[in-house]
Amino acid sequence: MAYPLPRPGPCSLFYLQAGHPFMAAGPCDFICSLGLMHHPVQATPDAPLVSIIIPVYNLETRVSSCLDSLLRQTWSPLEIILVNDGSTDRTAHVLNAYAALHRNITVITRDNAGVDAARYAGMDAAAGEYVMFVDGDDALFPDSVEAMVQMAARERADVVIGDYVRYLDRFGIFRRKDGCITHSRTVEREEFRASYYSGFFGMDRHGLFYTYGKMCIKLYRREFLLSARPSPSGLRYAEDQLFNLQVFPRAERVALLAKDVYVYKFGGVTGNLTLSLFDDMIRLHSRKMGMTDREDWKKSELRAFLNNVRSFLATLAVSGQLTARRMPEALQKLNESSIWRQALEAHPGVDDGFFSAMRRNDHAAAYQELSRNTFLKKVSYRLRRIILKLVR
Known part of the structure; x- marks a missing residue:
């Protein structure tokens, strides 16, 4: 069955944010112009495969922008896993259209069970050496994956935490800087437990509480992630905070990357309490x-x-x-x-x-x-x- 291609959404717009060129072109025209269509997924010792997991629920008009940002990444060995969590709109058509054009995109379809269960389904299917999570209505800056993987490899980190900005509209006109990593550094396990971990409990001496909690501004080493992950919480609110609260104490090294890697867009659970x-x-x-x-x-x-x-x-x-x-x-x-x-x-x-x-x-x-x-x-x-x- 032929699925209709997604309409170019906020596409065809160029905008510069924090030195990052964003081009939201339609999935076909832009990708064809770069010669990236059907790009094979191949990991080499110098370029480890990264699995990006995206839970999606009823985002037919917004997920294209997210996927286009992933297909623009300067780090090419990517595995993109889309978990369609029982969407009732035309989300499935959009996801399948992208998967038909790109070999590195996989669609997992499941009954609606919430974002927590969707992420776990993606983790079980991931094959990369590293894993990232992205919400289906957000985006990554073009060099985000590259910067995080390079730091993870250089610092032998189990987790890399990047910084982020919040966009209140699709053009980035209404925006604010929410992240607060002032300089890049690596934190050993003992230092993290003694100094940083208390931030999860309201004693945030480093001002990184919201940065700790989000799963979507982090790169995890997959072997570590699978060994450290807790059982699904079943929460629909701040489930990622609870996840990281249980994962972080088991990390030997946590790297903090003073770079905007993620565009958090207004909406979702936190925008609609x-x-x-x-x-x-x-x-x-x-x-x-x-x-x-x-x-x-x-x-x-x-x-x-x-x-x-x-x-x-x-x-x-x-x-x-x-x-x-x-x-x-x-x-x-x-x-x-x-x-x-x-x-x-x-x-x-x-x-x-x-x-x-x-x-x-x-x-x-x-x-x-x-x-x-x-x-x-x-x-x-x-x-x-x-x-x-x-x-x-």
Whole structure:
């Protein structure tokens, strides 16, 4: 069966970001012009094969931009594994069209089981010496894979962590620098455990917490990854943070690369929080509490949990996902969790208007505090959503 080729999306645009030429051309015209069509996947001792795993769910209009960025990589021995996680739109047609044109692209089709399970399916199929993860609506800078592989080989690192920028629209007009790796270096296991690992528990002396957690700005040595990976968490929120929290302590050497390698685009779970994900947020912090014996780390994690409760619910209120009528539901979810009681007991000083109302189970007063001065935030939020929808 012949699948229609994907339409050139935000393609045919050149733009320069941080010195990286981005050309989002259509998959056929651009790749043909470079002579890369049907490029064989061959690894040599000097050029190890890299497997890039992309979980995809209902991204028919956005995945082409991601795939084009991978096909533009200056590191050619690439294996691209697309895991179609039960998409219900025309995503399958787009993925199969790319796979028909490129021998190094494989499509795995499975029933919807979530991004965590999709990544694991890709890991099981990967053949490369190194593995990377990319979300289907994000992108890599052209020399990202090359820079990370070279550092991994030079430093004999189990994991390489790169930096990233966040694009709020497809042109990179609205963007910000989120990563904060100031200089490249390699961290031995003992130093990482003593100095960096506490960042997972809210004691981030290096300012790298969000950089640690993301799976998508890292290159993993596959042999290490398969031996260190935990069982799938089943979480739909921050599942990559929990994954790395369990993987990193087993790494002998972690390399930090002070280079933007990843374009994180607004959207996905973190751009569309819902109250149903509130359960997963609570589960995340609860599981983290069982991963350390250090009381100072636990206390820090409990404070981070309280901060996350407020910011999570405030975001839902601003977006309209949380109303006064649904506030009792959120409070009930917290009261049913032991970590909520632990956090309130560990931090009695956290008792402003919002938390004071939450402590006495006054959901109406808590929602009023949460919504205080949010009118302009709501207007700004909705206006931004309209603008971003137009420029995407």
